[in-house]
Amino acid sequence: MDQPKNTPPQAGSGNAKDEAQSTHARLSPMMIRIRATMAAAKHHGIDLDMRDLATEPGEDSPSPATLARWLNGQGLVAKGMRLKWRYLIRLYNSPPVVLMFKDGSAGLMVGVNPQKRVVFLRDPLGKETDQPVAVDEFRLRQAWTGDVLLVKRNRNLSEADAKINFAWLFKMVLRERASLRDIAIASMVISVLQIFPAFIVMQVVNRVIAFHSTATLISITGLLIVLCFYEVLISYARRELTAVLANRLDARISIHTYNRLLSLPLEFFERQQAGRIVGKVSQIYQVRDFITGRLLSTFLDLFTLVVILPFLFYISATLAWMTVAAAGAIGLLVVAFMPPLMKLYNKRIEAEMTRGSMMYETVAGIRTVKTLALEPARRQEWDEVIAEVSKWRLSTSRMQNWPETLVMPLDFFINRGVILIGAFIAISDPTSGVDAGSVVAFMMLGGRVAAPLVGLAKLMSSMLEVQTSLGQAGEILNNPTETKELTTGLRPKIIGALSFEGVNFTYPGGSNRALKDLTFSIPAGTMLGLVGRSGSGKSTITRLLQGVSRNYTGFLRLDGVDLREINLTHLRRSFGVVLQDNFLFRGTIRDNITAGRPGLTMDDVIRAARLAGAEEFIERMPAGYDTFIEEGSTNISGGQRQRLAIARAVILDPKFMILDEATSALDPESEALVNANLERIAKGRTMVIVSHRLSSLVNCDKILVLDQGVMQSIGNHEELLENCEIYRTLWLQQNRHTQAREQAKKDNSADDSLVPEGA
Numbered sequence: 001m002d003q004p005k006n007t008p009p010q011a012g013s014g015n016a017k018d019e020a021q022s023t024h025a026r027l028s029p030m031m032i033r034i035r036a037t038m039a040a041a042k043h044h045g046i047d048l049d050m051r052d053l054a055t056e057p058g059e060d061s062p063s064p065a066t067l068a069r070w071l072n073g074q075g076l077v078a079k080g081m082r083l084k085w086r087y088l089i090r091l092y093n094s095p096p097v098v099l100m101f102k103d104g105s106a107g108l109m110v111g112v113n114p115q116k117r118v119v120f121l122r123d124p125l126g127k128e129t130d131q132p133v134a135v136d137e138f139r140l141r142q143a144w145t146g147d148v149l150l151v152k153r154n155r156n157l158s159e160a161d162a163k164i165n166f167a168w169l170f171k172m173v174l175r176e177r178a179s180l181r182d183i184a185i186a187s188m189v190i191s192v193l194q195i196f197p198a199f200i201v202m203q204v205v206n207r208v209i210a211f212h213s214t215a216t217l218i219s220i221t222g223l224l225i226v227l228c229f230y231e232v233l234i235s236y237a238r239r240e241l242t243a244v245l246a247n248r249l250d251a252r253i254s255i256h257t258y259n260r261l262l263s264l265p266l267e268f269f270e271r272q273q274a275g276r277i278v279g280k281v282s283q284i285y286q287v288r289d290f291i292t293g294r295l296l297s298t299f300l301d302l303f304t305l306v307v308i309l310p311f312l313f314y315i316s317a318t319l320a321w322m323t324v325a326a327a328g329a330i331g332l333l334v335v336a337f338m339p340p341l342m343k344l345y346n347k348r349i350e351a352e353m354t355r356g357s358m359m360y361e362t363v364a365g366i367r368t369v370k371t372l373a374l375e376p377a378r379r380q381e382w383d384e385v386i387a388e389v390s391k392w393r394l395s396t397s398r399m400q401n402w403p404e405t406l407v408m409p410l411d412f413f414i415n416r417g418v419i420l421i422g423a424f425i426a427i428s429d430p431t432s433g434v435d436a437g438s439v440v441a442f443m444m445l446g447g448r449v450a451a452p453l454v455g456l457a458k459l460m461s462s463m464l465e466v467q468t469s470l471g472q473a474g475e476i477l478n479n480p481t482e483t484k485e486l487t488t489g490l491r492p493k494i495i496g497a498l499s500f501e502g503v504n505f506t507y508p509g510g511s512n513r514a515l516k517d518l519t520f521s522i523p524a525g526t527m528l529g530l531v532g533r534s535g536s537g538k539s540t541i542t543r544l545l546q547g548v549s550r551n552y553t554g555f556l557r558l559d560g561v562d563l564r565e566i567n568l569t570h571l572r573r574s575f576g577v578v579l580q581d582n583f584l585f586r587g588t589i590r591d592n593i594t595a596g597r598p599g600l601t602m603d604d605v606i607r608a609a610r611l612a613g614a615e616e617f618i619e620r621m622p623a624g625y626d627t628f629i630e631e632g633s634t635n636i637s638g639g640q641r642q643r644l645a646i647a648r649a650v651i652l653d654p655k656f657m658i659l660d661e662a663t664s665a666l667d668p669e670s671e672a673l674v675n676a677n678l679e680r681i682a683k684g685r686t687m688v689i690v691s692h693r694l695s696s697l698v699n700c701d702k703i704l705v706l707d708q709g710v711m712q713s714i715g716n717h718e719e720l721l722e723n724c725e726i727y728r729t730l731w732l733q734q735n736r737h738t739q740a741r742e743q744a745k746k747d748n749s750a751d752d753s754l755v756p757e758g759a
């Protein structure tokens with residue numbers, strides 16, 4: 001237990017201890033801190049990937065806040081905080097706590113004994129079963145900074161991954177109950193303050209005017225000014241609170257929506273039109289507007305009702321009943337028109353969605369539209385879409401116009417008729433208790449009763465609209481996500497040996513198998529070419545490898561590990577993938593190569609660019625690595641874009657690369673350049689290359705020939721030319737001209753040799 005000063009207490013005993021200490025000696029304090037955090041996460045069943053850790057510039061060792069950011073959102077909830085010893089020893093029921101040490105490393109506290117006033121530390125590099133070591137306050141203080149990282153499993157992973165529906169909305173609004181309570185109190189106070197002016201005016205009319213009392217008028221004026229001042233203040237506070245609440249709800253909805261969208265599997269996006277996805281997901285903003293707008297204001301108006309209604313009954317029950325009855329009739333009218341309105345509303349949304357889709361499709365496919373001069377056809381189609389939208393918009397507005405017109409007489413009755421009736425009662429029946437003051441007070445407050453009741457009725461109709469919008473957004477967002485596969489599973493070190501064992505795969509909804517009983521294996525470091533006619537299943541193989549489709553039968557193993565057991569994020573990160581058409585984001589070349597992945601330095605960017613053969617053209621650009629790439633990468637050539645995509649794929653030094661027609665769209669010169677770079681990159685990696693051009697695959701160690709999902713043969717170029725009919729045919733088709741030229745050359749030389757000497 002004797003430790004030198006300021007050295008973190010080490011756990012373990014005997015040989016294990018020596019071993020652990022020698023590992024400690026090899027690892028930097030920063031690494032020990034990271035490993036301690038990973039061990040705390042592991043306790044909750046979450047394997048963290050160090051590549052997700054984004055350290056702040058200038059940090060020697062990640063701070064608790066940085067570590068917490070790393071853990072949050074990976075199925076864990078983490079919080080960095082400063083704790084006193086006396087609080088630390090109260091954490092007796094907690095899972096492992098990471099204690100930050102002064103040298104930049106960390107310890108893992110796995111238990112406490114408050115009676116003996118000791119905490120138990122376990123070696124962060126050891127096993128969960130290792131014996132922890134008891135450390136007292138004095139010894140811990142020598143190493144501990146006082147900072148801790150508390151980690152717990154996100155109890156409600158379902159909350160992070162919750163489906164978008166009313167229950168979710170309700171829970172989310174409920175989480176803001178503190179703000180809601182404050183707003184409700186402010187609304188109550190405002191309502192009460194609003195009663196006073198009416199009450200005062202009643203007094204002015206009845207007493208001041210009737211008895212010519214100036215003194216009463218002065219005191220009433222003073223009171224009125226004070227009340228106005230309070231109302232201004234409280235209204236300000238309510239608006240401020242409401243704005244904050246609306247913003248928080250907006251942020252929550254937006255973050256959750258985006259997270260769910262990102263966790264949907266790629267297969268889902270392939271089945272849907274992008275425009276439709278965006279259109280439907282955007283419906284969530286209607287829901288947001290409803291919650292932060294109508295729902296909140298009606299909720300607040302109801303408080304007004306609760307306060308004002310008793311007051312109105314106090315002034316005159318007859319007039320109050322008349323007002324409530326008229327307001328109720330308005331509500332009924334609104335509700336009666338709801339079903340037909342909803343029908344029309346749904347049609348309108350559908351038509352607007354089609355309009356959005358078409359707009360998106362036109363912008364996305366504008367090259368094709370322009371080059372094929374499709375503008376007139378598109379315009380005509382657009383006219384039809386717009387006609388449909390106009391039709392349903394107009395019908396909805398017309399239908400909406402009806403209840404709005406029909407409620408007007410009732411509204412007039414509340415605001416004017418009730419007053420007239422009040423005046424009549426006051427004149428005809430002096431014993432009724434209705435006097436001039438009551439009538440004026442009613443005039444001031446009666447209208448405020450109608451608004452919340454009508455609001456309540458409209459709220460019900462809006463609920464239906466929101467239900468529709470929620471349904472639309474849910475149609476996209478509530479599809480099964482791949483969150484579980486992305487956050488759980490094995491994270492083996494990938495070396496690159498690959499084997500397919502009786503793999504069969506059919507696309508969802510497809511009738512034929514895209515891969516039939518595929519069995520082959522390649523050792524790590526192999527360059528494997530995939531060849532076959534169009535539709536033979538080449539891309540399907542790469543899809544299965546990347547875990548895009550997982551519902552295949554048979555086994556697909558990477559270094560002997562079943563692919564389905566491997567964590568999806570880890571799997572995809574371990575691959576470098578270059579496709580035919582690679583999307584570059586708006587931003588600098590450097591941003592595109594790092595693609596926002598944390599922990600990458602400029603040196604990594606330059607190394608990747610060099611490996612991809614992109615360095616030379618980047619350096620020739622005016623701003624070098626800071627050159628801005630426009631949307632659609634219009635300011636660089638196709639060959640340059642491919643080289644940037646390769647740099648982006650190799651920056652993490654993947655041991656496994658997939659190139660799916662990566663050079664097919666390039667001109668021969670760029671293709672030769674990129675192919676030369678690929679051969680360099682291939683050293684020490686497994687590469688799966690799909691290409692239509694067999695000439696770019698001749699150097700592959702193995703070429704797999706597919707036909708209608710069935711493996712025809714596997715071997716190198718020469719072997720296949722000899723043994724595989726399909727390969728030979730494809731090769732001859734593609735190299736007919738070269739063959740013909742070579743034949744012609746041979747013939748010519750043969751002819752020359754026939755010319756008699758001296759001729």
Ligand SMILES: Nc1ncnc2c1ncn2[C@@H]1O[C@H](COP(=O)(O)OP(=O)(O)OP(=O)(O)O)[C@@H](O)[C@H]1O
Nearest residue numbers: 270507510514532533534535536537538539540541
């Ligand atoms: N998303 C999909 N949904 C349904 N069927 C699909 C899908 N993608 C491909 N297929 C079908 O699966 C089979 C294999 O397609 P795959 O894309 O793997 O062929 P390929 O050899 O890569 O073709 P190409 O060289 O034209 O890219 C084809 O019959 C194709 O029609």
